[in-house]
Amino acid sequence: MIDTLVQSIFINGKWQNAETDKTTTVYNPATLEPVAEVADGGEDETNKAIAAASTAFSTWSELTGRKRSKILYKAHQLMLEETDRLAKLLTSEQGKPLKEAKGEIKGAANFLLWYAEEASRSYGEWIPSSIKSKRMLVMPQPVGVVGAITPWNFPASMITRKIAPALAAGCTVVLKPAPETPLSAIEIVKILERAGMPNGVVNLVTGDAEAIGNAMLTNKDVRLITFTGSTKVGKYLMRESAEHVKKLSLELGGHAPIIVFDDADLEKAANLSLASKFRNNGQTCICANRLYVHESVKDKFTKILTEKVKQLKIGSGLDEGTDLGPLINEQASIKVQAHLDDAVEKGAQIICGGTKWDGELNGYFYQPTVLSGITDDMLVMNEETFGPIIPIQPFSDEAAVINKANDTDYGLAAYIFTEKTNRAISVSEKLDYGIVGVNDVFPAVAEAPFGGVKQSGIGKEGGHYGMEEFLERKFVSMGI
Incomplete structure (x- = not known):
């Protein structure tokens, strides 16, 4: 049986309830029976999570790719070891057949593995100079704090497809899962915690989707928002992110x-x-x-x-x-x-x-x-x-x-x-x-780019293209 009360907010390495002690109920869509109660967080919790991620960014981003990859490798191993338990949990909150849930958990683990491998493969470039007294260098650097908003239809694989490349690139993350399916997100964050993820690098806020999303949009410390969901919401995120000119990676509707x-x-x-x-x-x-x-x-x-x-x-x-x-x-x-x-x-x-x-x-x-x-x-x-x-x-x-x-x-x-x-x-x-x-x-x-054109989104997830979304290219010009 699943515990009825679940601490579902994770900020700076600590699990907690909402500051208001409010909760929301997760239901099994097959039986309409309650599965668990989770914290109903909002703007305050999100801003604290962003602050924790911003503080952790300076040390996480300075680690070598190899050191970051060790944690992702460990998380991949732990997820595979717990495939059966995680699949049952996923089916309980989302409804898909258990055989599909097991496939999703394995797919989610594959993203952790792929980006564990990619963490050490972020290459820069020397540019041949047309001026004798100049040397020119392009340096890849992580964007910063990432707000990740994930859907209910793939509550495990959509998380690792977003946060694994972000972490591999050196970014820190605040994760908001869908209100219908927060339990898979909780377990994935616990796996990352057990794998040795430093405090503040990954943070989780469950609850009021609009309040959490708006905090990500209005807080200038969030440099990139990655979202999977409807085109309608994607357009809203594009409009509202203009105030701080945030980068966006959007995987939207299809037909x-x-x-x-x-x-x-x-x-x-x-x-x-x-x-x-x-x-x-x-x-x-x-x-x-x-x-x-x-x-x-x-x-x-x-x-x-x-x-x-x-x-x-x-x-x-x-x-x-x-x-x-x-x-x-x-x-x-x-x-x-x-x-x-x-x-x-x-x-x-x-x-x-x-x-x-x-x-x-x-x-x-x-x-x-x-x-x-x-x-x-x-x-x-x-x-x-x-x-x-x-x-x-x-x-x-x-x-x-x-x-x-x-x-x-x-x-x-x-x-x-x-x-x-x-x-x-x-x-x-x-x-x-x-x-x-x-x-x-x-x-x-995991190894190939995934993303649409037209109103199906911008940016790519998966493959080496997926990590590029979380990197900036800094140009350094040196006079000698």
Whole structure:
């Protein structure tokens, strides 16, 4: 059992409650039962955490990359050792199936490992001078205090994907996890503490999202804000950060298309489309939101996919064999229903699913749903559903379907299925997205850049590009 009362604010190496002693309840979205009470912190706690991070920055940033990497290596090891316990905790607060939660914990640990390795690989540059009496040097230096704001859909991996490169670069961090899923954040900070992280380098504040976020925006000591969440909130952060001209790294909304060409391996395409759409019950920023299938294979593909969808098992993520857990909250369920109602009203046919799940659990469950008869004016084709609905629309012309795929303000991830190498390369070049998967719907790995274009964000996470977000390039000109 999980302890009911959890100290969830960590400032300068000390765990504490909110100064007001206020708490908020974390619920299991599968059963709606309370899992824990956590501190409801706000502006005061955040400013104290920022002050601690600012003080710790001078010593942490001066350590060699090798010394910083030792702590990250240790944290990676500790996280892997506790994969099972952390996965159960994650499923209890977020709802995803336990097998997905275990994969997320391992993925989160991979970011710690990758940036433990990258900590010693921050290179500068000598610039050949055009003036005989000058020598010119470019020095990489950490930005400073980082405010990290993370989402509920991946409450472990989104944390390490942000704070591992920040720490490797020499920055200090104030972390604000999503109010729905603070427990994974608490455990990750405890792991970093056990790994030997000095006081003040990593700080955690749970509670009032608006108050914590505004403190990060208005406090001049926060030099960079890294955020994953909605485009609406990302735009707000951009506007409000202008006062202090803060750096931003934003991973925002998506509206991912999948294009299945007539030469595709249909069995593979169906399996991977299923895996993409229904991973975390459709609650991922890179999951399939629109499925375009060539008209010559549309009926066959739809039959293969639908048979697989009907076999998905709905239930508590903690139960053996569960494929689909609950949606995160009631608002998410309302949005899914609104998208479905809109599609049906405009002529869509429900191939399977199409209703809430009436099982024995009390959570926010919805049946995996396949729709045909799709038109471009439907909400499912224009907004991110963030739920288990997959609309299928036929196409006949390659150029036209690429235009449809690109006809959105979002540009995070897109996918194509084809067995033709030339087509794979040419279509990838034409898709206006930061990430393109070719016969692959799981592009997010620690060693590669992750990020979108257009209104899907700015900056990259992952790979050596991810650490660059947390570094400034200082130019030193020396006369000799």
